Amino acid sequence: MWKIMEYIKKIVFSAFLLYGYNIIASNFNLVIPINVITVLLLTVLGAPGLFALVLFKITVL
Numbered sequence: 001m002w003k004i005m006e007y008i009k010k011i012v013f014s015a016f017l018l019y020g021y022n023i024i025a026s027n028f029n030l031v032i033p034i035n036v037i038t039v040l041l042l043t044v045l046g047a048p049g050l051f052a053l054v055l056f057k058i059t060v061l
Contacts, residue, residue: 014042021050030057
């Protein structure tokens with residue numbers, strides 16, 4: 001039961017982290033969509049996952 005709660009906390013934190021990033025990055029047109037894949041990537045990888053998503057967003061554009 002405790003493991004499930006820890007995963008839920010990480011998922012919620014990752015969603016809020018991505019939302020906060022999008023608020024800041026909207027001025028630079030580097031918004032990353034909040035969906036299941038991006039939230040799960042941030043949940044598993046953490047801050048390096050956010051860095052990887054930003055890097056991917058910059059290189060694709």
